[in-house]
Each structure stands twice: as structure tokens, then as C-alpha cells.
Amino acid sequence: MTVAATNWAGNITFSAEGFHQPCSVAELRRIVAGSRSLRVLGTGHSFNAIADTTGDLVSVAGLPRAVELDERAGTVTVSAGMRYGELVEVLDRAGFALPNLGSLPHISVAGACATGTHGSGVANGSLATAVRAVELVTADGDLVTIDRGAAEFPGSVVALGALGVVTRLTLDTVPAFELRQWVYEGLPTAALRERFEEILAAGYSVSLFTSWRTDRIDQVWVKRQGGPDAPASWHGAVLADGPRHPVPGQPPESCTQQLGVPGRWYARLPHFRLDFTPSSGDELQSEYFVARTDAVRAFDALDAVRERISPVLQIGEIRTVAADGLWLSPAYERDCVAFHFTWHPDAVAVAEAVRTVEEALSPFDARPHWGKVFSTAPEVVRESYPRWDDFRRLLGEFDPAGKFRNEFVARHFRAGQR
Missing domain, CATH: 3.30.465.10 (Uridine Diphospho-n-acetylenolpyruvylglucosamine Reductase; domain 3)
Structure with a gap:
């Protein structure tokens, strides 16, 4: 059965010789057992070739809903x-x-x-x-x-x-649970540098949106459980007087409700609504995780090159992720701040901007998001993950013939590395 020939962004055209959308686990097992090379496709929201294959591409969207x-x-x-x-x-x-x-x-x-x-x-x-x-x-x-x-x-x-x-x-x-969501505008970057931890911990979930063009953060999205109404001004930022979209020029109707109106957890935690195209819909994305202890220095490093990245950028987002123990998680064993970039869909210009970002963040052991655009060398990525060899051994146990190892996976986990 035919599935999507490209990813959601349209920047990756899949090279698969066969496309499958099994309707049962039994059918999926037969496809996997009979394939020489296979990768899996979810909703196609990755922006690199992580899901690509020259063999069989399988969508799990047709499996029975459970x-x-x-x-x-x-x-x-x-x-x-x-x-x-x-x-x-x-x-x-x-x-x-x-x-x-x-x-x-x-x-x-x-x-x-x-x-x-x-x-x-x-x-x-x-x-x-x-x-x-x-x-x-x-x-x-x-x-x-x-x-x-x-x-x-x-x-x-x-x-x-x-x-x-x-x-x-x-x-x-x-x-x-319920949440309330507010948007602030014009947070001075001086205030962010001085009170970074306080600002990012001001709600259950907090996101900073910046165009990297001025000395102010464009928008701060604060999602809170209960508590009083948000004050009209906060750390030099001003409460928005109406709904906002984080990407300049995009209509706010596609975003989850703001202005402090109480709502269910699932209607406030995402920025975007399911019944609309998320973000701008015509974009590329990159993201890098650094230790939260390095957040301000990493912010300053990016701010120093903003004139080289802002012309290609629709919007940037800064958010936090708590540490975990999952071997290949970008937040493995360290509380992180993640610097996200929503780029204009110009692959050549984005490639240059990505190199600029990676160079700026190189002192901070930045881990790229696995599903987004990055050019960090595999040996550099590898050194950032203490359990890299353990995962490579797991690959050998589960898939000794390399059935699930496309070019992306093989490039990062070649036999004999380390």
C-alpha cells in the first residue's frame, strides 16, 4: 500500500523500493521477516533522513487503534x-x-x-x-x-x-489537571540573563520565543496550574492583550487558548491545535540541547552570531527538559535547555546557519535533536553519549544483520567505532 512519498516538511523524498501500511501486527511481522532492509514511518515530522531507506518503508498508522x-x-x-x-x-x-x-x-x-x-x-x-x-x-x-x-x-x-x-x-x-496559559511580550534579554532559572521555572511549562534580532525576547509562553491571574508586567515584559502565534505573521487561531482562560491539560500544553497545520507548515527545524548550567553562556554565544542566523529564521524557541536515564536521549543524565530553530525552507541557507549555530554551541557539548536538521559529525555526537557503546552492542543483539540500519543509523553506529 502506498504511504507518503515525502516527510511532512517535503524536504526529504523517501528512497524506498516498497511502501507498506499493514492493518495487523501479524501482517507487519510477515513484512518484517521477509524484508532485507526496512525502516518505519510515523507521521513524518522528522526533518532529516532518519526514516529513509532504500528497502521497505513501513507505516504503522494502519495498525488497530488501541x-x-x-x-x-x-x-x-x-x-x-x-x-x-x-x-x-x-x-x-x-x-x-x-x-x-x-x-x-x-x-x-x-x-x-x-x-x-x-x-x-x-x-x-x-x-x-x-x-x-x-x-x-x-x-x-x-x-x-x-x-x-x-x-x-x-x-x-x-x-x-x-x-x-x-x-x-x-x-x-x-x-x-487544568492549566492556564499567558503570553508575555518584549522580555529584555538582560533580565533573562540575570534571572534565567527563575523565568524558566515560572510555570508548569515555559517557552521563550525569539527572532534573534533584538535585545528582547519576542514572546514568553507561561502555562500554570492554578494560582492568581498573571500581572500586567513581569521582568520588564508586558502581558499580551490578545491571542498570539509564536511565528510572526501567522494567525493565532491555530494556537491553543491563551489570556489565562482555564482549560484541560491537553488543550494548553501544546502550542498548536490538532485541527490546524502546526507552526507555519512551510519550514525546516533544528534543535540543540545543552546543560542548563550552561544556559546563559550558550544564549550569549548564539546572541553573538544572531546576524548570521536571523535572516534564515522564522522563530527560535528556548525551553527546558529534565534529565533522564535513557541512553540516547539528548537529556541523558543532565537537566537541559533546548535551543530550537524554525527556519525558512531554504536548504542551502539553512545548512550554513546550522553550521554557525553548531560552531557557537561547540564549547557546550550540544546534543542535536535526532529528528531535525543538523550537521554535527558522528564522532562528535558519539562522544556526548556515555552509553553509546552499550547501545551499539544492543544493536548487534537485536539486529545483527543490520535490517533496520539505514544510512543515517549506520553513519552514527558503524561497527568498530570508539
């Missing part, structure tokens, strides 16, 4: 191809929530977890930190489940699709 609540354990088991926006209302009606969500609800659960995708909040880990168990089809077509506590579990969640085809995930939940 939302199985275990109220006693406080978990939910979901089918891998389900989008977060399709899951959240089911959870909420039963009185449950996920601890955090990404900026857009359009992404698949499995794809987001496999690449270390995240939301924001100093106490909030990436979306993968909610995973309690992974069910996947291995290279020979077997169906296996890896539970938290298993020795290989920390390498099996953020796994880049390299261990097998994930079919189901079991996620931890929390009690459902």
Missing part, C-alpha cells in the same frame, strides 16, 4: 501509530493525563519517543520518560516486550527505530 487503561497501575497502553492528539481526550475522560506533551499534538507516540521529542518545563522529562514498556517486532519477525527494569530498557525507548518496529507502548499517567 487505548487500554490500567487504572490500578496508572498506565495506558497505546498503538504506536496513534497521534497524541487522538489519545489525550480518551485519557482525560477517564480522569488521566500524560505528564507533558510536545508543542504540537500531530506527532505519533512511537515516533516522538524514538527521537527524544519533548515539551517544556524544568521538572518535565521528554515524552519518552513516560514509557514503561515497549512492544516491538524484531528483525526475524518475533514480537517481544521490553519492560522498565529490564537491562536493555534504557536503550530501547529512544532507539531511533533501529531495534525493530514498535507496535505498542505502555505509558505512565498522572491525574488529569
